[in-house]
Amino acid sequence: MNYLFNKHLLTLEEANRLASLPLKCIKNPLPYRDSLVLSKKEDLKMPQELHPAFYGCFDWHSSVHGHWVLVKLLKDFPDLENAKGIRQMLHDNLTTSNVLTEVAFFSLNEFTKNFERPYGWAWLLKLTEELYTWQDQDAQIWLSNLQPLTQLILQKYLEYLPKLSYPIRVGTHTNTAFALCFAWDYANTTQHQSLKTLVEQRAKDYYATDVNAPLSWEPGGYDFFSPCLIEADIMRRVLSKADFKEWFIHFVPSLLSLQTSSLKPAIVSDRSDGHIVHLDGLNFSRAWCLYAIAEQHPEWNHLDTLADAHLAFSLPNIVDGDYMGEHWLATFALYTLDSRKNKIS
Numbered sequence: 001m002n003y004l005f006n007k008h009l010l011t012l013e014e015a016n017r018l019a020s021l022p023l024k025c026i027k028n029p030l031p032y033r034d035s036l037v038l039s040k041k042e043d044l045k046m047p048q049e050l051h052p053a054f055y056g057c058f059d060w061h062s063s064v065h066g067h068w069v070l071v072k073l074l075k076d077f078p079d080l081e082n083a084k085g086i087r088q089m090l091h092d093n094l095t096t097s098n099v100l101t102e103v104a105f106f107s108l109n110e111f112t113k114n115f116e117r118p119y120g121w122a123w124l125l126k127l128t129e130e131l132y133t134w135q136d137q138d139a140q141i142w143l144s145n146l147q148p149l150t151q152l153i154l155q156k157y158l159e160y161l162p163k164l165s166y167p168i169r170v171g172t173h174t175n176t177a178f179a180l181c182f183a184w185d186y187a188n189t190t191q192h193q194s195l196k197t198l199v200e201q202r203a204k205d206y207y208a209t210d211v212n213a214p215l216s217w218e219p220g221g222y223d224f225f226s227p228c229l230i231e232a233d234i235m236r237r238v239l240s241k242a243d244f245k246e247w248f249i250h251f252v253p254s255l256l257s258l259q260t261s262s263l264k265p266a267i268v269s270d271r272s273d274g275h276i277v278h279l280d281g282l283n284f285s286r287a288w289c290l291y292a293i294a295e296q297h298p299e300w301n302h303l304d305t306l307a308d309a310h311l312a313f314s315l316p317n318i319v320d321g322d323y324m325g326e327h328w329l330a331t332f333a334l335y336t337l338d339s340r341k342n343k344i345s
Helices: 002-007 012-025 060-076 083-093 096-105 119-132 137-163 176-190 193-207 227-238 241-251 278-296 302-317 329-341
Strands: none
Touching (some): 012 060, 012 083, 012 329, 060 083, 060 119, 060 137, 060 329, 083 137, 119 137, 119 176, 137 193, 176 193, 193 227, 227 278, 278 302, 278 329, 302 329
């Protein structure tokens, strides 16, 4: 365990390694997968025309959270390599004009109003939240420039959640629990009370009576979230500590002991396959959920051991030279390492 405790920390060296990944793609418009439904032939345009702020890193949501990676690392590591160049990239992309074009895309035709729902929406709020909490002159400019898009996404959350009668319990982009987690974080940080109240209520509506989660059914072949653990991640936010403990005991009793838990890191058989490499992301997201639960409930500190095993399995592999993982895995690794860093002196 000494290797894990000493090396798997968010050090400057690791920060530079993570920053190198979005830097490779944040200005590259191709290859690009756009979730665009065409209404007329004029809708078909190059990524930079449709998404001048978030056109790189293969798809819109990966570009958004690639920007989050760079903001987060600049914020936490002032001595980051190429800090000046990173700031210039963010200045180039997060302009008022570019953001307004992003906003306009949601009204491009009758099919684009729900673009990137809810995964991209969640990461846009996380990016905004990171800027909101950074007292840096450039960050406040970017935050101001992002406001039209942030306000649009907030309104879409407020309209969407009351209509969603049932949660979406998958291990990929449309997972409801993940979208609620980041919406709650944003609302809690910025004191957006109406969103926070709505998220809390919908989380309880969806998950409060869940018991005996089928953790043994995981993972699915393309998962980057654990449907069970990401659900626990939102419930630990919206329930009191005591209520969450009672809920969790009934939800995943198999995780209450290291000796009885069968949770193992997911094996990634082909990191050049854009779907199979999702399983590296699953290892990271499982870890960040487990770290957070153990931090809230030290009596379950064996969850840290499970999290460490998942982190150790995938962290060495995120810089492997294959674009299918490199364009997004730095985000999941960073979020996990940030969850871990305060747990080690």
